[in-house]
Structures are given as C-alpha cells and as structure tokens.
Amino acid sequence: MTKHGVVVVPEDTVVGVAAGRHFSFPPPRTGDSCKMLAGQIDLGAAMMGSWLDSMKASSPRYKLVAPRVAAAGDAEQDDWMEKHPSALGEFESLVAAASGKQIVMFLDYDGTLSPIVEDPDSAVMTDEMREAVRSVAEHFPTAIVSGRGRDKVFNFVRLAELYYAGSHGMDIQGPTADSNHHLNTPSKGEKQARSVLCQPASEFLPMIGEVHDLLVEKMAVIPGAMVENNKFCLSVHFRCVDEKTWGTLAEQVRSVLREYPRLRLTQGRKVLEIRPVIKWDKGRALEFLLGALGFADRTDVFPIYIGDDRTDEDAFKVLRSRGQGAGILVTRFPKDTLASFSLRDPDEVKDLLRELVISKS
Numbered sequence: 001m002t003k004h005g006v007v008v009v010p011e012d013t014v015v016g017v018a019a020g021r022h023f024s025f026p027p028p029r030t031g032d033s034c035k036m037l038a039g040q041i042d043l044g045a046a047m048m049g050s051w052l053d054s055m056k057a058s059s060p061r062y063k064l065v066a067p068r069v070a071a072a073g074d075a076e077q078d079d080w081m082e083k084h085p086s087a088l089g090e091f092e093s094l095v096a097a098a099s100g101k102q103i104v105m106f107l108d109y110d111g112t113l114s115p116i117v118e119d120p121d122s123a124v125m126t127d128e129m130r131e132a133v134r135s136v137a138e139h140f141p142t143a144i145v146s147g148r149g150r151d152k153v154f155n156f157v158r159l160a161e162l163y164y165a166g167s168h169g170m171d172i173q174g175p176t177a178d179s180n181h182h183l184n185t186p187s188k189g190e191k192q193a194r195s196v197l198c199q200p201a202s203e204f205l206p207m208i209g210e211v212h213d214l215l216v217e218k219m220a221v222i223p224g225a226m227v228e229n230n231k232f233c234l235s236v237h238f239r240c241v242d243e244k245t246w247g248t249l250a251e252q253v254r255s256v257l258r259e260y261p262r263l264r265l266t267q268g269r270k271v272l273e274i275r276p277v278i279k280w281d282k283g284r285a286l287e288f289l290l291g292a293l294g295f296a297d298r299t300d301v302f303p304i305y306i307g308d309d310r311t312d313e314d315a316f317k318v319l320r321s322r323g324q325g326a327g328i329l330v331t332r333f334p335k336d337t338l339a340s341f342s343l344r345d346p347d348e349v350k351d352l353l354r355e356l357v358i359s360k361s
C-alpha cells in the first residue's frame with residue numbers, strides 16, 4: 001500500500017495525509033475539560049453494555065484510506081488533519097516555537113517507539129529507533145513514559161541515559177549519575193539516592209499482586225486473554241480474544257474489581273488497565289520530571305510529548321494547561337485528542353527524532 005493508496009485495512013493501519021492550517025499550536029491553556037479522553041471507565045456507574053461499547057469503540061476494525069475516493073470519510077480525515085497536522089510537515093514551525101527554549105522529550109513506548117504487535121512480550125524496538133532515541137537524548141533530556149513496568153520497558157529500550165516512568169508514571173527513575181549529562185555531576189553518595197525518583201503507589205503493591213493472581217485465574221478460561229503485571233498496575237489484554245467473548249472478559253474483570261474499590265480501570269489499545277485510584281497519571285509524571293529537571297516554573301522550556309494511546313491524553317492535557325510545548329499523537333485514525341500534532345506510526349516518530357537532532361547540530 002502506498003501512503004496515498006486506496007485500500008481497506010484493518011485497525012492500526014490507516015493513514016492521514018493532509019497538511020494542516022488551522023491547528024491549535026502553541027496549545028491554548030485549558031481548564032479541566034478533558035471529557036473522558038483518558039479512557040477511564042467508571043466502575044461504579046458502568047453497566048456491562050458501556051464496558052463493551054467502550055472496548056469496541058477503541059477498536060475500529062476498518063477504515064477507508066482514499067483521499068480522492070471516499071469523500072465522506074475524507075472530509076472527516078482532512079478536517080482532523082487540519083487541526084492536528086503532521087509534526088513532520090510542520091517541522092519548521094515546531095522548531096521555531098522551541099527556539100531559545102530547552103526541549104525536553106517525553107516518549108511513550110508501545111505504538112510510539114515500537115509498532116503494535118499481538119504478543120506484548122515481542123514488542124521490540126528496532127536498532128534504528130534505539131539509535132534515534134539515543135541521539136535525541138544526547139541533545140535533550142529524554143524520558144520514556146509507559147504503561148509497562150519500568151524494568152520491562154527498560155529492557156526493551158536499553159539506554160541508561162534516559163529517565164524512565166513505568167506503570168503509567170507511577171514508577172519514575174532517573175538516569176544513573178555516570179550517564180546523566182543533563183544534571184550536574186553528583187558525588188558518589190548522591191548516585192544511589194538519585195536512582196529511584198518517585199513511586200507514589202508503593203502501598204498498592206500487595207493489592208496489585210493479589211488482583212494479578214485473581215485475574216490470571218479468571219482469564220485462564222478465556223482463549224487469547226492475557227494478564228500482564230506492570231508492577232503498580234495491571235493489563236488485561238484482549239487483542240487475541242474473539243470479539244464475541246469480550247463481554248465475558250469484561251464481566252470477569254468487573255467481578256474481581258468489585259471487591260477492590262481502591263483500584264480503577266482505564267482502557268488502552270485492546271487492553272483493560274487496572275490501577276490505583278490515586279491522582280497520578282502520565283501527565284503528573286511529566287510535571288514531576290519537569291520539576292526534577294529544574295523546569296517547573298520556567299517559561300523557557302519546551303516539552304514535546306509523543307504518544308499513541310488514551311492514557312497519553314493526560315500528558316497532552318498538562319501541556320495544554322501549561323500552554324507550553326507540543327503534544328504529538330501517533331495515529332492513523334482521526335481521534336479525539338488534546339495533542340496539537342500527529343504522526344502516523346513509529347517510523348515517522350523516528351524521522352522526527354532524527355530531524356530534531358539535525359536541527360540541533
């Protein structure tokens with residue numbers, strides 16, 4: 001398929017192309033009007049129907065990619081691309097807006113640095129992408145912000161010089177002193193203290209372990225279902241579950257969570273995510289890291305956050321409320337988003353990272 005080809009493709013493979021004109025950049029300051037963008041499912045009020053609806057709504061199966069043919073769909077796509085143009089297409093205005101400011105990079109992992117695949121354990125990052133991230137981190141402080149457990153995402157990325165915010169930001173670790181060139185070199189005694197920066201949900205560890213075991217038991221009878229332990233949160237994957245069984249899966253998850261009112265449910269790409277009710281998300285992690293880097297109240301900072309998922313909307317929302325930087329959504333579909341720009345896939349993310357490095361050289 002070419003970029004501009006006419007083809008019907010399954011989820012995760014559709015393309016938006018038009019260059020935009022009326023996009024919202026720099027992002028305006030906003031209040032707390034994120035609607036349900038972060039994909040939170042209200043456990044208390046939710047009827048089974050709304051769980052299922054939400055799972056289906058986040059899993060569109062087919063989409064026409066035909067700028068010249070599918071006029072109705074295109075109008076929507078073009079309109080969306082005008083509001084969220086390609087960050088590559090608008091690269092010069094992006095760099096101009098960041099001029100004189102310190103760029104800080106925030107990168108989601110799955111769907112952003114690695115393509116979405118069926119088996120979560122196989123979502124490896126290419127060497128080319130690793131090199132692009134490594135180069136970008138030479139120029140700008142860089143953090144990986146992921147729903148995955150921190151150790152797991154580190155094992156995929158394997159770059160010691162980055163910050164890592166695992167478990168949707170509930171487990172933040174800075175680079176080791178030796179590799180961190182963005183902070184003043186600490187003494188030997190400081191090195192260890194600087195290692196883990198923030199774990200706001202540590203009291204939930206035993207509960208998460210308990211719920212993990214219960215969910216593994218429940219999911220054992222659902223073909224294709226998989227439970228992933230992300231340390232401070234859990235993922236119940238339904239990408240490989242027959243759609244006819246999604247209702248059963250949702251009901252099983254709900255039956256477990258009914259007994260745990262201190263846990264909440266959010267939704268990602270064909271995954272239900274269970275996490276503590278604490279007010280902490282990828283947006284809070286972004287703010288925490290900006291503070292840790294000394295940029296909390298600075299106006300000369302330009303955070304760039306790139307992510308593909310509903311949970312990344314919390315970070316886009318923070319950028320909007322700060323009136324700073326740029327949120328970039330990785331997607332092939334028009335989606336409700338607070339991001340200012342878009343990219344279509346991890347390959348385009350890699351291109352953008354490379355362009356940023358070139359612009360700095």
Ligand SMILES: O=P(O)(O)OC[C@H]1O[C@H](O[C@H]2O[C@H](CO)[C@@H](O)[C@H](O)[C@H]2O)[C@H](O)[C@@H](O)[C@@H]1O
Nearest residue numbers: 109110116117118120123146147235239269271
């Ligand atoms: O915040 P992220 O780094 O984007 O993590 C979100 C979830 O990503 C992973 O699941 C997603 O990617 C898998 C591999 O491509 C795919 O199989 C799955 O359907 C996606 O939902 C990860 O496995 C989850 O634990 C994360 O919560």
